[in-house]
Amino acid sequence: MSVKHIILGILSWxxxxxxxxxxxxxxxxxxxxxxxxxFGSIYPKLKExxxxxxxxxxxxxxxxxxxxxxxxxxxxxxxxSDWLRSNxxxxxxxxELLMKMSxxxxxxxxxxxxxxxxxxxxxxxxxxxxEHLRDWECNDVSSIGNLAAYSFEYxxxxxxTEIKWINQTIEKLLLNEQQPHKDPMNLVxxxxxxxxxxxx
Amino acid sequence: MSVKHIILGILSWxxxxxxxxxxxxxxxxxxxxxxxxxFGSIYPKLKExxxxxxxxxxxxxxxxxxxxxxxxxxxxxxxxSDWLRSNxxxxxxxxELLMKMSxxxxxxxxxxxxxxxxxxxxxxxxxxxxEHLRDWECNDVSSIGNLAAYSFEYxxxxxxTEIKWINQTIEKLLLNEQQPHKDPMNLVxxxxxxxxxxxx
DNA sequence: TTGGACATGTAACGGGTTACATGATTGA
DNA sequence: TCAATCATGTAACCCGTTACATGTCCAA
Numbered sequence: 001m002s003v004k005h006i007i008l009g010i011l012s013w014x015x016x017x018x019x020x021x022x023x024x025x026x027x028x029x030x031x032x033x034x035x036x037x038x039f040g041s042i043y044p045k046l047k048e049x050x051x052x053x054x055x056x057x058x059x060x061x062x063x064x065x066x067x068x069x070x071x072x073x074x075x076x077x078x079x080x081s082d083w084l085r086s087n088x089x090x091x092x093x094x095x096e097l098l099m100k101m102s103x104x105x106x107x108x109x110x111x112x113x114x115x116x117x118x119x120x121x122x123x124x125x126x127x128x129x130x131e132h133l134r135d136w137e138c139n140d141v142s143s144i145g146n147l148a149a150y151s152f153e154y155x156x157x158x159x160x161t162e163i164k165w166i167n168q169t170i171e172k173l174l175l176n177e178q179q180p181h182k183d184p185m186n187l188v189x190x191x192x193x194x195x196x197x198x199x200x
Numbered sequence: 201m202s203v204k205h206i207i208l209g210i211l212s213w214x215x216x217x218x219x220x221x222x223x224x225x226x227x228x229x230x231x232x233x234x235x236x237x238x239f240g241s242i243y244p245k246l247k248e249x250x251x252x253x254x255x256x257x258x259x260x261x262x263x264x265x266x267x268x269x270x271x272x273x274x275x276x277x278x279x280x281s282d283w284l285r286s287n288x289x290x291x292x293x294x295x296e297l298l299m300k301m302s303x304x305x306x307x308x309x310x311x312x313x314x315x316x317x318x319x320x321x322x323x324x325x326x327x328x329x330x331e332h333l334r335d336w337e338c339n340d341v342s343s344i345g346n347l348a349a350y351s352f353e354y355x356x357x358x359x360x361t362e363i364k365w366i367n368q369t370i371e372k373l374l375l376n377e378q379q380p381h382k383d384p385m386n387l388v389x390x391x392x393x394x395x396x397x398x399x400x
Numbered sequence: 401t402t403g404g405a406c407a408t409g410t411a412a413c414g415g416g417t418t419a420c421a422t423g424a425t426t427g428a
Numbered sequence: 429t430c431a432a433t434c435a436t437g438t439a440a441c442c443c444g445t446t447a448c449a450t451g452t453c454c455a456a
Contacts, residue, residue, distance in 0.1 A: 005299070006299070009299065009302065009303040009306075012303055012306040012307055012391055013303075013306055013387055013391065014387060014390065014391070015394075028302075032298055032299065032302045033293055033294070033295035033297075033298030033299060033302075034294055034295075034298075034299055034302075035292045035293070035294040036292065071394070071398075072394075072398065073398065074398055074399055077307065077395055077398060077399065080303070080307055081307050081309070081310065083300075084300050084303060084304060084307060084310060084314075085310065085314050087317075087318060087321055088295075088296035088297040088299075088300055088318055088321075088322070089296050090322065090325045091293055091294070091295045091296065091297075092235050092236060093233055093235070093291055093293055094233070094234055094235040094291070095233035095234075095288075095291045096288035096289050096291065097233075097288040097291075097351075098232055098233030098234075098351040098354065098355075099205070099206070099209065099232065099233060099234055099288075100283075100284050100288055101347045101348060101350060101351040102209065102228075102232045102233075102234075102345070102347075102348040102351060103209040103212055103213075103280070103284060103345075104284060104345065104347040104348075105345030105346060105347050105348065106209075106212040106213055106345060107212055107277065107280055107281050107284060109281070110281065110284060110285065114284075114285050115347070117287075118287060118288055121287055121288075122288070122290065125290045143382065143383045143384065143385055143387040143388075144382060144383070145302070145303075145304065145305030145306060145383070145388055146305060147301045147302075147304040147305050147315070148301060148302040148304075148305065150301060150369050150372075151297075151298040151301040151302060153365065153369075154298065154362070154365050154369075155298075157361050157364075157365055158358060158361060158362070161357050161358060161361045162354070162358070164357075165353065165354050165357055169350050169353075169354075172350075182343065182344060183343045183344070183345070184343065185343055187213055187214060187343040188343070188345055190214065191212055191213065191214070194215075194271070194272075195277055198271075198272065198273065198274055198277060199274055199277065
């Protein structure tokens, strides 16, 4: 899981320039569960891969703009294949919204409206992504392997679940309903006391 | 979203040593959507935070083992509060399983059984996490704020959705059912041709 | 003629992990 | 007495981003 394998994977789709790889990641990355990749990591990595003999490079310059087109070598296909067969690592998410919710109770003087605003914001973004996903499925230029289509389905399900959860959660917060929670050591109260003492 | 805020957040729960912070992240991190944090980043960061005046440190050493207990200062509470109020960034996931599925079709000679094994593996891990989550809710020592409980709910829903999706996907793969996919430019075939040429 | 997409690159920095080093205390 | 847990720290490294520098081609 790294820029290296993203590059090799995209080159398996078709020979591409560094610039094209970037736009490909930009465009499909969100949908397919990749992160982002910057030029600053693509170009040096391509050179490295060339040195390793995993890709080769042809300069195209005739009528067209000068461009370096990369393609997989024998060794590159093998490396990609090996990686695909190796067991994927379990994803570790660092979700800032969830983190904030974990701490929200313990800090006094925080408005619940502010948290609701965060949730709404998240919802708007997720709805945008969902829409983007559906648009993409409707367009008739993009290719998508049938297995990639399954990962599409995954993303859609997760986004739908998330939106549902946000709606429910906001509703509960507005009703000021208390989720059954437990605090055997009275940490929330303790925190507020400590806060008072410190700020006093 | 960083080690800094994780530390401040945990200190809002209760004063802790670097070691305790680590175990706290270890134990609750998975459930609450944080990543992992290593000692190598906790200890230097605590010193830094002390210099910035966000936390203070008391050495405890009497009968007990020598320990540095940290707590939030006035400024630390303020910083935490500011961060909580600021709009969370939208999470970017890099999911290796999804990435591999995006590329699977384009590389010849990959067994579908191998992909099914990856999916099963993921399922096992997710089931373990789900179980862990449920255990945690039942134990009677851990505190959890009512808002943290909502993020718990989120994680549970996402895991359940994921497991359902895995089951469906494996079933489809076993039936060799073709997901409606599109390939207007015949990229899959093209890739296989390119592969043949390169490997020949 | 000018701004925007195309195209490539590098140096500085950032934020973390890994691996290593050290040592006290506790329980089997 | 020996392994496990508690406890702290640092230096080397990794992998990426940001910011900058440079230049072409095309269309409004």
